[in-house]
Amino acid sequence: MLKLLTFSTLYPSAAMPSHGIFVETRLRHLVASGRAVSRVIAPVPWFPLKGERFGEYGRFAATPARESRHGLDVEHPRFIRLPKVGMSSAPYTLAWSFLRAARRLQAQGDDFDLIDAHYFYPDGVAAAFVAKALNKPLVITARGTDINLIPEYAFPRKLILRAADQADAMITVCEALKDELIALGADAAKVTALRNGVDLALFHPAGRDQARAALQLAPDRFTLASVGHLIERKGHELVIGALAELSDVDLLIAGAGPEEGALRRLAEQLGVAARVRFLGALPQARLREVYAGVDALVLASSREGWANVLLEAMACGTPVAASKVWGTPEVVAAPEAGELMPERTAAGVVEAVRRLRAAPRDRAATRRYAERFSWEATTQGQLDLFHRILAARRSPELRHA
8 A cells, every 4th residue: 555645735624625625636536546545744834813804824823733634634734934035935944844744743653655745836845855854755746836937936946946856756737837847947757747637426517407596597697607716817807807798698706815806896897796796715516506507617817737627617517718828728628628718818708708609518518528537547647656656766777667
């Protein structure tokens, strides 16, 4: 049985159940194979005060020190995120917290074969320090912004490349990120693209009429959904802007974040506020209801590694309109999946939505397309990679076999 230590600051908790859920989901499917077990160390920034009035930091403060999620034991040690110098100092404070927690597990008899780290900076860099200190093999998964944005800064880029050189292997969630990581200077022989899958049991198209009724959607109105954190790079403002040209279209926005006030003001300024409904952050079961009920999902992001929301919507039979960024063209790769925007603007959203309406997609065909993206291949890819690394550690001549 393969014994992993999974490490990431992007991991859900009782206080933040949607935070980094994509890391947890992949790990759950891996463990469900019956061929691997894992302990999870998911540090959170230290903050002295709990409460919603302190926003994200208040939720970090409310995170339990230890919990069990879906049968996985999770520890949430604290680390110091220093004001103004957080980007530079975080790998070091994070590594110190991780090393203490890992050594405590070992002292309790919970040793492990390999460190499975997610998100390259600061998490993967911190994991490289710890892997070296404990003489453990290391795999780092790159997920998006950690490769397509953070390396624009010289100091993080230097540490990312140092960690990439030390890592036994790296995983990217799409081919576009693999190409970018190699272009940065990572060894191509150590990089494997393993795309995310979709939970086909959780996200399904059944009960569309009930979902529309629960959402109080008008039967004669075409309804879009825009799902994701309310932050600039998700592009919710472009979808709101498109409504000015789509007079018979309504919009549901699912997510929470610092841009909510600005988005509400924009809807008022454009005279479309009556057609925009903010649903807040939703658990996945409620998101399924949204996906199943609406007519199309719009994702107007400026950066995405592999956007899980696209496959989640398709699994519910709902086609998508998405910006052509990074891994998204790898997800939206057939007509039944939906449309790619000709440009990432409000006008681009309008054009993609009009194409969807002019050539309605068969929802059953959209579901069948999503079924090509189950988790089995990704799980097997991880298992093969991990076992190959451990074999190479035992027999160095196999390292580049």
